[in-house]
Amino acid sequence: MLIDSPHWISIIILLPILGAVASFLWRQHIVKIALTTATGTVISVGILSWQVISNGVQCYELGAWNAPLGIELYVDGLSVLMLLVTAVVGFAISIYASAYFEGNKSKHFWPLWLFLWSGLNALFVSSDIFNLFVTLEIIGLSAVALVALSGGAKAITAAMRYLLVSLLGSMLYLMGVALLYHSYGTVDMVLLSLRTEMNPAMWLIMGLMTVGLLLKTALFPLHFWLPAAHSSAPVPVSALLSALVVKASFYILWRLWIVVFPLDNDAQVGLGFILGVLGSLAIVWGGVKALQQTRLKLLIAYSTVMQIGYLFLAFPLASIMGWKAALYFILAHAIAKTAMFMVAGNILIHKGHDRIADLYSTVQHLPLTIVAFSLSGISLMGLPPSGGFVAKWLLLEAAIVSGQWWWGIVLLVGGLLTGAYVFKVLGYAFIQENSTNEPRPIGISKRMEWTALSMALFAIVLGFIAPFVLGIMDIGSPFTKGSL
Amino acid sequence: MRKIKLKILEKKPSLFTRLTLGILMFLLAASLAYAVWSLPTQALGLSAEVAKNVEMSGVSNPVTAVLLNYRSYDTLLELGVLLLALFGVWSLGGVSANKSSFVNPILDFLSRFLVPVFILFSGYLLWVGGFAPGGAFQAGAVLAAAGVLLFLNDWQLERKYSGFSLRFVLVLGLVLFVAIGFGFVFLDRVFLEYPPQLAGGLILLIEAAATLSIGISLAALFLGRDPSVKSDSKIDTGVHK
Amino acid sequence: MNFDLNTFYLLAAVGLPLVLVTALMIKPRAKTLIYLAPWMALPSLLLALLMPVDSVIEVPWLLLGSFIGLTETARVFLFFTSIVWLSGGIYALGYFENKVKNATFFIWFLLAMAGNFGVIIAQDMLFFYTFFALMSLSSYGLIVHSRTPEALKSGKIYIILVIVGEMLLFAAFVMIMRSVASIEFTLVREMFTHLEENNLIIALLLLGFGLKAGIIGLHVWLPLAHPVAPTPASAILSGAMIATGLLGLMQVLPLGEVELPFWGAFMMVIGMTSTFYGVFVGLFQNNTKTVLAYSSISSMGIMIMAIGLGLVSPARWSLVSLAMLVYILQHGFAKAALFLSVGVFAKPMTSNITRFVFILALLIPVLSLVGAPLSSAFVAKKILEGQLYLSSSAWSEWVQVFIPWSSLATALLLARFLYLIWSKTIKVHKDSKKEQDNLVPKTMWMSWLFLVVMVVLSPMIVLFLGINTGSILELISVKALIRFSTTITAVILLSYIAWYITKRHPIPESLKIPAGDLLIAVEKYILPGIIKSLTHSIQTVQKSSRWLVSYVNTAIDSGLGFVTRYMGELDKKLKEWTVAIVLLLTIMFIFILFAWRL
Amino acid sequence: MTPAFLYALVGIVLFSIGLYGLILYKHLLRKILAINILGSGVFLVMVALAARTGDAVPDAVPHAMVITGIVVAVSATALALALMLRVDAETGQAVLPEDREE
Structure with missing residues (x-):
């Protein structure tokens, strides 16, 4: 049966690559090719997820060579959810972009984005730390090129900085890979998890790989490249970067932390404390900075700096519930942030600017867009009913169970800060003013308003289907030591 | 070629900064050295595994066996990275090449002489890769060198080849790799698995296509723009500082 | 999956308004859909009349696993709430002459309605909290419907208080959750006496729900929001939604089980004060709706007093x-x-x-x-x-x-x-045609x-x-x-x-x-008073020592701007490669040190 | 000290020098070169340590990985150089805004 075939795991990687190539070759049909590829990829990911949900973990030995000689692909519940959120966000952004880009930009956008999608899928199913480096590079290079796509000094310099930072991060990671291989003779995560032990080389490996990936994830104080890159990119790209790309490096760090690094519970709590502190600082810093911004896109970019902080609060908790909270933060943030950037895009096209103080009357002209902003804001604040709320609830529970209630305070502070900047924007958008010297607002495509709203609604729905999602997370028990 | 100012006013960083950084770098190097030092002096790594399976791989050069058989997935993705870089560079619009009126006669003569040699050598490297150091990337690099030489001589790709045909050659390596890798899925094998008796031939085929694509991609990266698009007047400011 | 018919009925009553919201968003100009809006309360009314009482159903697939159902209390609430929503909605159909233009009203209306019904059928804290928030947040849309400056200002005050209230309730619920290890209301009420921080929890609950019920001190949004909201919305706010504050207290507090003399007494005093305070301030109002808002504060005071009575003597509850x-x-x-x-x-x-x-x-x-x-x-x-x-x-x-x-x-x-x-x-x-x-x-x-x-x-x-x-x-x-x-x-x-x-x-x-009494007083008299006395004292100091004054002035001048500027400077610093990479290496070395010490 | 370690140490030194250059130099071309030196250091460590097999044939896997790594580095460098040209064209200087000195 086609649907039971084990090869879907390779198809989800190959299909977007071939789509990228096809859209590069036949430029006159680019949007058709791209949307077909996007649909095909979503269906493939759906089939793969269904297989994993019904039959459990999937393993695929590429070239029929098993580890350590060959490369194995591996899909468990965590991978499935990452693939699914990539598919949902990716599909929505494809729809949105098909209305957003035109002409020359479109010609360059689709091959790059489909490559990025392929890289993300490849990353989430890989269990080989060197192969992860290659996928990380695919993601990094396509992301940089996508940022530069909007042209102009701001975007180009942001892309340049992003590229340098991304390369530095990759190299630090690769140094870790080199040392790991020469210490243990394999780059396969499963085998590494059986072999690694604490020794001086291991301390350094952990340090190098962690900071390399932190740099790519833009955790405070290494976030310096993110606001410029995320705010100057074209809107669909900003959404991709905030929703998916920063999560990719986080995902690797996460897997390493749980599986590869030889950390017992005490070590996880101890070392995790550093990450937890940095995460808390990111929340406060990102929140306050977001509040100070006068441009909507920059505000949203700083909000990403803040939201990344939440992911790291799970590290010191070192419990399965904490990890689940982190995963729910990833899902909720990915969906809500996509919606929020789409909102910014709609406003940008409609008004010709994104100055927060001049957003008046937006609610009259773009009611659906403002609803989308409010809904995604609710999810980011962690108010019910939303995905963000479930994540906060889980994290608080985990914090209290492990006796580290102080992370809960950070959570509440973060919620208030988010509330402040969301309502700052809404407050301006609700003002009604009939000014005559304003250039006539431009009508925007219904498709763009609706994708934004659908994403925002999905961020809310995520709050209602938690048991289902949390159930998927248990497949292959990715959060227990020695799994994978 | 557009020139950029190489010398800029770089204030020398303060002694404090340099000292701090120096100490940090020393610490980094020292700890790395300590880590490397602490590794066992002898480690087989995977060489035994590589050697054991090399007969099944279709080639006798272990590096090529790893690159195109055991870990061919990495190589496939890496061809993707190269193509991706090209997409990226082309998406930047490129800075147009100013037609220089003067062609260096020595360079011209040398290139006429060298380009065929380079192509021949590239073919040799490709073929030798099966059993000795060499292979698609080395061959591709030499091929690209020939292209660079031509570009330096103000050689231009004929217009009718610079569109679809060029793009087709650029993606050929990747597409053929995927096609052959996935082809055997229909014969009940997994992705990138070749029957051992066919492996040698298939690998050579993939490498040949890859060499072509890599060579042309690298040369195209050197050119820095999509030759089928007339230089974008907005980007080509021609500002020369 | 446990999915009996009762679960379906209960969820349908909450879900139907949401379905219509979606339909309205897709076709905001469809008059039929707007005319359907009030009738979405009908299923809940039928539910209140026909559903067997005291059936708490577990719905494991919803949220993090939910409990819903109708208790005796919930049934009464559901009954009058659905009637108020029904008549308010029908009234609104006539109230808005241009229904299509006001389609957004009905979207918020339906969202708040779903929230209100959800709160009533909730039998666990999470489900309750979720719908409580849905109701409170969507009410914002109802209050600011006219988009006049007053409406927006009232809306702002309302939304700030709502967010603060939500946070307080959230904190309270999580604290309860921590010791009870269950979110189901029946268990929560049973276990309440064993809770460690029950004073803190009760205080948080009282603040959170008190905001909704408008007890004295937390009532300031009520008289501001009610007059500016469209009349049907204020009717629903005052008739139906305000009571959910009481419902919340009745669901969570261990009424009739434990004697909590201090909190009982406290609530009785607060309740009685609210009763007379509402009347006193209300008498000076000129706007009919403001007067009614104060009357609601007064009535809720009586109910708070009654809850206090229940805490004082559980036997009478x-x-x-x-x-x-x-x-x-x-x-x-x-x-x-x-x-x-x-x-x-x-x-x-x-x-x-x-x-x-x-x-x-x-x-x-x-x-x-x-x-x-x-x-x-x-x-x-x-x-x-x-x-x-x-x-x-x-x-x-x-x-x-x-x-x-x-x-x-x-x-x-x-x-x-x-x-x-x-x-x-x-x-x-009689003969005026226009009229x-x-x-x-x-x-x-x-x-x-x-x-x-x-x-x-x-x-x-x-x-x-x-x-x-x-x-x-x-x-x-x-x-x-x-x-x-x-x-x-x-x-x-x-x-x-x-x-x-x-x-x-x-x-x-x-x-x-003025309406909004306390808040306005703070805004109008106390704040200027403070500022006035501040400036006065500064002037006095000025006379005696000049340098001190300049110092104080700069401090005031900078104020919060100082923080902003400082953060800006720091952010710029963080952007420098030297600083960023030195930080990176520092984090790495800290990491290595920690790993070493472990 | 075996030659393998000696080469690895050289790789480490290259790595540190590359990082030092990446931080201190402001011109983008130098930054890009610094990243390349840094990368070469990593590759050298990887390749050098592969010679610890004890016989004449080194471990082939790190060699293959380094070839992959080099191609990735070449691609990234190409993109970086193209970007640098654009930065220069847009701002008149091949320098990141935070490093400009005016």
């Missing part, structure tokens, strides 16, 4: 809660009817006869709120008093004095309301009259819903009749005196209490 349910039900109908009447009387009537009939009808909710015999409020207060004779608590005497006086206060405030509405009714000229066109739409007065009828029937409804209050007729005594007529006479006399005096000597503007 079963009957006290009966009284509460009866009172809340009737308050919902009556208050919603009064709000709706504002819109009805703002338009000309066909004839003076109609007007007369309408005025008579208007008296019904007024009198029943005051506690006229045969009304539910009368029954409720009777039950409360009856309890007190049996109770030995020191509080009983206080309450015995409180109840008649509260009736008098309510009556006074409502007299003010009647006066205002009377002075504003528009006299009709004929501008008559009250049928939907408006019919839904209003429907609520009035509900007020009349409420004692019967209470019995029908299975609350055994005993025969009403037995409760009526000569003493009660005398007491009621005394109250009414007193009110008429007092009102006349007040009218007479103010006619000659109008209350000076400076003495009038």
Whole structure:
């Protein structure tokens, strides 16, 4: 049966690559090719997820060579959810972009984005730390090129900085890979998890790989490249970067932390404390900075700096519930942030600017867009009913169970800060003013308003289907030591 | 070629900064050295595994066996990275090449002489890769060198080849790799698995296509723009500082 | 998956409004959809009437695993809430002349409706909290519907308080969750005594729910939000949504199980204060809807007092809660009817006869709120008093004095309301064609009259819903009749005196209490006062020492700007490669050190 | 000290020098070169340590990985150089805004 075939795991990687190539070759049909590829990829990911949900973990030995000689692909519940959120966000952004880009930009956008999608899928199913480096590079290079796509000094310099930072991060990671291989003779995560032990080389490996990936994830104080890159990119790209790309490096760090690094519970709590502190600082810093911004896109970019902080609060908790909270933060943030950037895009096209103080009357002209902003804001604040709320609830529970209630305070502070900047924007958008010297607002495509709203609604729905999602997370028990 | 100012006013960083950084770098190097030092002096790594399976791989050069058989997935993705870089560079619009009126006669003569040699050598490297150091990337690099030489001589790709045909050659390596890798899925094998008796031939085929694509991609990266698009007047400011 | 029919009915009642919201978003110009909006309350009404009570169902696939169902309390709430939503909605159909233009109103309306019903059927904290937030946040859309500056300002205050309230409740729920390890209300109530920080939890709950119920100090949003919201929205806010604050307290607090003398006493004092405070401030208002908002604050005060009574003597709770349910039900109908009447009387009537009939009808909710015999409020207060004779608590005497006086206060405030509405009714000229066109739409007065009828029937409804209050007729005594007529006479006399005096000597503007009393006071008097005294002291210092002043001035000048600038500087610094990578290496070395020490 | 370690140490030194250059130099071309030096250091460590097999044939896997790594580095460098040209064209200087000195 086609649907039971084990090869879907390779198809989800190959299909977007071939789509990228096809859209590069036949430029006159680019949007058709791209949307077909996007649909095909979503269906493939759906089939793969269904297989994993019904039959459990999937393993695929590429070239029929098993580890350590060959490369194995591996899909468990965590991978499935990452693939699914990539598919949902990716599909929505494809729809949105098909209305957003035109002409020359479109010609360059689709091959790059489909490559990025392929890289993300490849990353989430890989269990080989060197192969992860290659996928990380695919993601990094396509992301940089996508940022530069909007042209102009701001975007180009942001892309340049992003590229340098991304390369530095990759190299630090690769140094870790080199040392790991020469210490243990394999780059396969499963085998590494059986072999690694604490020794001086291991301390350094952990340090190098962690900071390399932190740099790519833009955790405070290494976030310096993110606001410029995320705010100057074209809107669909900003959404991709905030929703998916920063999560990719986080995902690797996460897997390493749980599986590869030889950390017992005490070590996880101890070392995790550093990450937890940095995460808390990111929340406060990102929140306050977001509040100070006068441009909507920059505000949203700083909000990403803040939201990344939440992911790291799970590290010191070192419990399965904490990890689940982190995963729910990833899902909720990915969906809500996509919606929020789409909102910014709609406003940008409609008004010709994104100055927060001049957003008046937006609610009259773009009611659906403002609803989308409010809904995604609710999810980011962690108010019910939303995905963000479930994540906060889980994290608080985990914090209290492990006796580290102080992370809960950070959570509440973060919620208030988010509330402040969301309502700052809404407050301006609700003002009604009939000014005559304003250039006539431009009508925007219904498709763009609706994708934004659908994403925002999905961020809310995520709050209602938690048991289902949390159930998927248990497949292959990715959060227990020695799994994978 | 557009020139950029190489010398800029770089204030020398303060002694404090340099000292701090120096100490940090020393610490980094020292700890790395300590880590490397602490590794066992002898480690087989995977060489035994590589050697054991090399007969099944279709080639006798272990590096090529790893690159195109055991870990061919990495190589496939890496061809993707190269193509991706090209997409990226082309998406930047490129800075147009100013037609220089003067062609260096020595360079011209040398290139006429060298380009065929380079192509021949590239073919040799490709073929030798099966059993000795060499292979698609080395061959591709030499091929690209020939292209660079031509570009330096103000050689231009004929217009009718610079569109679809060029793009087709650029993606050929990747597409053929995927096609052959996935082809055997229909014969009940997994992705990138070749029957051992066919492996040698298939690998050579993939490498040949890859060499072509890599060579042309690298040369195209050197050119820095999509030759089928007339230089974008907005980007080509021609500002020369 | 456990999925029985009851689960389906319960979720459908909450889900249907949401389905219609989606439909309305897709086709905001579809008139049929808008006309459907009020009827989305009907399934809940049927549910309240037909669903077996005390069926708590576990729904494991929803949220993090939910419990829903109808208890005795929930049924009463669901009944009157759905009726208020139904009539409010129908009223709104007439209220908005251009329904298509006001489609957004119905979107918020339906969202808040779903939230309200969800809160009522919730039997666990998470489900409750989720829908409580949905309701509170969507109400923002109702309040700012007109988009006038006042509406936006009230909306802003409302939303700030809502967010703060949500955070407090969230903190309380998580703390409960931590010790009870369950979110189900029944378990929460049982386990409450074993909670470690139960004082803190109760304080948080009281603040969170008090905001919704408008207890004194937390009431400031009410009189600001109600007048600016469209009339049907204020009716629903005051008739239905305000009561969810009480419902929350009744669901979580261990009423009837544990004696909490301090908190009981505290709530009684707070409740009684709210009752009289609301009336006092309300008497000075000129806007009919503001007066009603204050009256709601006053009524909620009585209910808070009753909850306090339940905490003081748990043995009495079963009957006290009966009284509460009866009172809340009737308050919902009556208050919603009064709000709706504002819109009805703002338009000309066909004839003076109609007007007369309408005025008579208007008296019904007024009198029943005051506690006229045969009304539910009368029954409720009777039950409360009856309890007190049996109770030995020191509080009983206080309450015995409180109840008649509260009736008098309510009556006074409502007299003010009647006066205002009377002075504003528009006299009709029979032959004026223009005014004929501008008559009250049928939907408006019919839904209003429907609520009035509900007020009349409420004692019967209470019995029908299975609350055994005993025969009403037995409760009526000569003493009660005398007491009621005394109250009414007193009110008429007092009102006349007040009218007479103010006619000659109008209350000076400076003495009038603005709507939003406390908040405005802080904004208008206290803050400027502080600033004034600050500047004054600075001036004094200036005279004595110059350098100090310049220092203070700069400090004030910089103020928060200092933080901003400092952060900006730091952010710029972080962008420098040197700083960024030194930080990176530092983090790495800290990491290595930690790993080494482990 | 075996030659393998000696080469690895050289790789480490290259790595540190590359990082030092990446931080201190402002011209983008130098930054890009610094990243390349840094990368070469990593590759050298990887390749050098592969010679610890004890016989003449080194471990082939790190060699293959380094070839992959080099191609990735070449691609990234190409993109970086193209970006640098654009930065220069847009701002008149091949320098990141935070490093500009005026």
